[in-house]
Amino acid sequence: xxxxxxxxxxxxxxxxxxxxxxxxxxxxxxxxxxxxxxxxxxxxxxxxxxxxxxxxxxxxxxxxxxxxxxxxxxxxxxxxxxxxxxxxxxxxxxxxxxxxxxxxxxxxxxxxxxxxxxxxxxxxxxxxxxxxxxxxxxxxxxxxxxxxxxxxxxxxxxxxxxxxxxxxxxxxxxxxxxxxxxxxxxxxxxxxxxxxxxxxxxxxxxxxxxxxxxxxxxxxxxxxxxxxxxxxxxxxxxxxxxxxxxxxxxxxxxxxxxxxxxxxxxxxxxxxxxxxxxxxxxxxxxxxxxxxxxxxxxxxxxxxxxxxxxxxxxxxxxxxxxxxxxxxxxxxxxxxxxxxxxxxxxxxxxxxxxxxxxxxxxxxxxxxxxxxxxxxxxxxxxxxxxxxxxxxxxxxxxxxxxxxx
Amino acid sequence: xxxxxxxxxxxxxxxxxxxxxxxxxxxxxxxxxxxxxxxxxxxxxxxxxxxxxxxxxxxxxxxxxxxxxxxxxxxxxxxxxxxxxxxxxxxxxxxxxxxxxxxxxxxxxxxxxxxxxxxxxxxxxxxxxxxxxxxxxxxxxxxxxxxxxxxxxxxxxxxxxxxxxxxxxxxxxxxxxxxxxxxxxxxxxxxxxxxxxxxxxxxxxxxxxxxxxxxxxxxxxxxxxxxxxxxxxxxxxxxxxxxxxxxxxxxxxxxxxxxxxxxxxxxxxxxxxxxxxxxxxxxxxxxxxxxxxxxxxxxxxxxxxxxxxxxxxxxxxxxxxxxxxxxxxxxxxxxxxxxxxxxxxxxxxxxxxxxxxxxxxxxxxxxxxxxxxxxxxxxxxxxxxxxxxxxxxxxxxxxxxxxxx
Numbered sequence: 001x002x003x004x005x006x007x008x009x010x011x012x013x014x015x016x017x018x019x020x021x022x023x024x025x026x027x028x029x030x031x032x033x034x035x036x037x038x039x040x041x042x043x044x045x046x047x048x049x050x051x052x053x054x055x056x057x058x059x060x061x062x063x064x065x066x067x068x069x070x071x072x073x074x075x076x077x078x079x080x081x082x083x084x085x086x087x088x089x090x091x092x093x094x095x096x097x098x099x100x101x102x103x104x105x106x107x108x109x110x111x112x113x114x115x116x117x118x119x120x121x122x123x124x125x126x127x128x129x130x131x132x133x134x135x136x137x138x139x140x141x142x143x144x145x146x147x148x149x150x151x152x153x154x155x156x157x158x159x160x161x162x163x164x165x166x167x168x169x170x171x172x173x174x175x176x177x178x179x180x181x182x183x184x185x186x187x188x189x190x191x192x193x194x195x196x197x198x199x200x201x202x203x204x205x206x207x208x209x210x211x212x213x214x215x216x217x218x219x220x221x222x223x224x225x226x227x228x229x230x231x232x233x234x235x236x237x238x239x240x241x242x243x244x245x246x247x248x249x250x251x252x253x254x255x256x257x258x259x260x261x262x263x264x265x266x267x268x269x270x271x272x273x274x275x276x277x278x279x280x281x282x283x284x285x286x287x288x289x290x291x292x293x294x295x296x297x298x299x300x301x302x303x304x305x306x307x308x309x310x311x312x313x314x315x316x317x318x319x320x321x322x323x324x325x326x327x328x329x330x331x332x333x334x335x336x337x338x339x340x341x342x343x344x345x346x347x348x349x350x351x352x353x354x355x356x357x358x359x360x361x362x363x364x365x366x367x368x369x370x371x372x373x374x375x376x377x378x379x380x381x382x383x384x385x386x387x388x389x390x391x392x393x394x395x396x397x398x399x400x401x402x403x404x405x
Numbered sequence: 406x407x408x409x410x411x412x413x414x415x416x417x418x419x420x421x422x423x424x425x426x427x428x429x430x431x432x433x434x435x436x437x438x439x440x441x442x443x444x445x446x447x448x449x450x451x452x453x454x455x456x457x458x459x460x461x462x463x464x465x466x467x468x469x470x471x472x473x474x475x476x477x478x479x480x481x482x483x484x485x486x487x488x489x490x491x492x493x494x495x496x497x498x499x500x501x502x503x504x505x506x507x508x509x510x511x512x513x514x515x516x517x518x519x520x521x522x523x524x525x526x527x528x529x530x531x532x533x534x535x536x537x538x539x540x541x542x543x544x545x546x547x548x549x550x551x552x553x554x555x556x557x558x559x560x561x562x563x564x565x566x567x568x569x570x571x572x573x574x575x576x577x578x579x580x581x582x583x584x585x586x587x588x589x590x591x592x593x594x595x596x597x598x599x600x601x602x603x604x605x606x607x608x609x610x611x612x613x614x615x616x617x618x619x620x621x622x623x624x625x626x627x628x629x630x631x632x633x634x635x636x637x638x639x640x641x642x643x644x645x646x647x648x649x650x651x652x653x654x655x656x657x658x659x660x661x662x663x664x665x666x667x668x669x670x671x672x673x674x675x676x677x678x679x680x681x682x683x684x685x686x687x688x689x690x691x692x693x694x695x696x697x698x699x700x701x702x703x704x705x706x707x708x709x710x711x712x713x714x715x716x717x718x719x720x721x722x723x724x725x726x727x728x729x730x731x732x733x734x735x736x737x738x739x740x741x742x743x744x745x746x747x748x749x750x751x752x753x754x755x756x757x758x759x760x761x762x763x764x765x766x767x768x769x770x771x772x773x774x775x776x777x778x779x780x781x782x783x784x785x786x787x788x789x790x791x792x793x794x795x796x797x798x799x800x801x802x803x804x805x806x807x808x809x810x
Contacts, residue, residue, distance in 0.1 A: 029651070029653070029655040030653075032655040033651065033653055033656065033657045034614055037767070044655070048656045053658070209435065209616045210616075210651075211614045211616055211617040212439065212617070246435045246438060248434070248438055249438075249460055249781075251449065251453045251458050253453065255460075344749070345460070345779055363438055371776075374748070374749075376654075388718070390718055
């Protein structure tokens, strides 16, 4: 078997010990910090002494799909093409989910290691990510959401509920993420994969602030499973797809700028098209409200639209396609004409009538902006660093495979 | 008696009912939000229906003294001159605290109302603010810290501990702020001031994240006293001097850039002088670490120093004196040559050996940067707004006196 592979121009040493990368969805660093303070996260607390506690920048937009794909390709969206959960497909002329593997423009580290003969497993919370993360992967891959449907032929495993020993979790639950971790521990015991990727969901983080009881309970659960993987001798790299911040006023009402309404009122209905790339099939817990939007606009109006949007309190940046794609390493053909970023406490919506906020049973917490870019980058072994250069969440496989001591 | 006064170019209607402005030191909006969620802040929760729940920007740097002075003058630091707790006084050629009233360049709303014959009271937590806030004030003014030393001649009240019914609080305590609120309620019962300013301390916020038990206990305490003031018929305006954010990595270690060490190593010891305007006599709970610093540098090196500092991860902006003073309305003669702002999770220090971090018994939380600029702006009455223009925390007196319905 080969001792290393090259994926998207980066070298990855083949693992001599099982290597697990965990993406904790929506893991603002403060969640870990507060769980440690509450005394419920001894594994996380131990990493300062025995491992590496670093901070990395996630890719923009700070959403789930772009970042999961960056982590498994080791590359920014300009390389892998996934720049949102949702986009306006100029080829089809329609707004579509970016869940299909046909949108992926780069091979994954997972697929390449599996093709090189290594045992690879990928477990995600929601099924929406399975097709992208599993693209080209010859091994085990399944979602907790559809664990009951997994078959040997399709997923490389079957009878999952009995094997993992947990019931099928609800899609909006902490248990969906717990199933991912429990399945990871089961896989490590039974199959002992060379490379395993575990990706949770941020249902808890959208609902609960760092240090509050249910957040601490969730991180205690993660801590317990990570400690088990650690005890089984795995090299573990932990990062997040994005952070998470409150997006409300002092009494918990969401701060929303309805961009489509604003632009329709100013330039005429439908003149501009606002796209919210946070949109996916599961928006109940955040109402499709994040801090990042793209706008398509007639070229003749671009300057005026920019000025109009930038004038609103709560808007952090309005960047044209070229500037945004250069700065954030995004694929120019999938971003629209303008990228709008909101400030930490604000979100961007389309039109007021399009957002169903009835599912917001807790004050809105969300992500998408630069304020959610800094995420944990943790390893259970010390790492060699060759410089103090900026780290990215998508360096986690390189750190875990090439740099642990 | 006059029906209005003009202070620093702004008109303030004389109050027909007692008007209380409360500055909750370090009140990131999320503290209130989480206390409401925990069910311990019914007064705050009620403001959405019966009052006004707005957000304002504090002045930069997001520190205590500049913002308290902006609130009581209704003006930015370029007008009142107080641009830090601490600065390099070019006249004396030394670094000094900016606590002395001689540094104040503008009259306060409190002083002007007292001179116009209105009953005015100002109560602060720490004594450091008394001289500045009390400047020209003919009425009641004292600090909780030195409540036992208050005399009729000096402070307009005496025998304070017995009157308020609380023991002298420790300077590092939640009780220091409680004393301020309790004294406010006592003053409202006994003297019924026309105008009262109550300013707390952020000891709790530096130690405890929003939604954690001691933070909720603190906001429950505030809520109880505010409800009492409300029940006595006061118009209440509530704001903050600045927000508060975690400044650590995932396991609670402070993120610090020691600027003086960096500049000494690069340009020679003492070539540049780094000033931390967060510095005051009470730094145990934050180690004098905030997200704002100023740098004095030889003119010939300015471009190089800027480039050197801006290259570090964690640095948000490096602005020259002219740019920073124009953007943040600061007094050019008191700011140094460069203003350095850190990102949300980072702080700026001088040299490693100058910071005593032994008092950091909890993971560092602090302020000073743009990430702590958005603060609550709450009133217990509805307000008329004439536009959606950006609000500032120092609009609170104008809102409470001129705009309540």
